Amino acid sequence: MADTQTEVLDIFTRTRALLRGHFVLRSGLHSGHFFQCAQVCQYMPEVERLAELLVAKLQAAGVAYTTVLAPAMGGLVIGQEVARRSKVRFIFAEKENDKLVLRRGFKIAPGERLLVVEDVVTRGGRVQECLEIVQGRGGVVAGVAMLVDRSEGKTTFPVPVYPLLQLSFPTYPADQIPAELAALPAEKPGS
Secondary structure, three states: OHHHHHHHHHHHOOOEEEEEEEOOOOOOOOEEEEEOHHHOOOHHHHHHHHHHHHHHHHOOOOOOOOOEEEOOOOOOHHHHHHHHHOOOOEEEEEEEOOOEOOOOOOOOOOOEEEEEEEEEEEOHHHHHHHOOOOOOOOOEEEEEEEEEEEEEEOOOOOOOEEEEEEOOHHHHHHHHHOHHHHHOOEEOOOO
């Protein structure tokens, strides 16, 4: 597994998807590191490789699913590539009135097995919203797959989780930012 994590970290570094500075995360926390997965998603060979590694991990764990659900925007590219490689249906949830919902005629059948795919998880808010969507429609969540778990396993879900890369960069509430980080202008690059 260490070899996979090294390869994934190298892909993120090479594509400049791992940024350093002062960032305000979607969670509202501040960090000196930011994963901008949109950068890696520009390069289809890298997206294909990341999805290949993720699907191999899912297959090795025996995860069975017939549909991939990804939260927009971050999970769209990797979610679709995981679904393509797995030869299953792909749907996505998007914001409406600041809450993730299924739109565009997407349906979940009772008992349908879904894999939730996300790019980066810090606190897991969007993943949790996806879990609630699936469960609210009678579906079954087979697991959560992600490129990066930046909580290093501290963010948990009531289903199995399959990250390609687990690491933890410190995060800080707005009123507890260290002086060296506070000295840098805060950016909110989006995900």
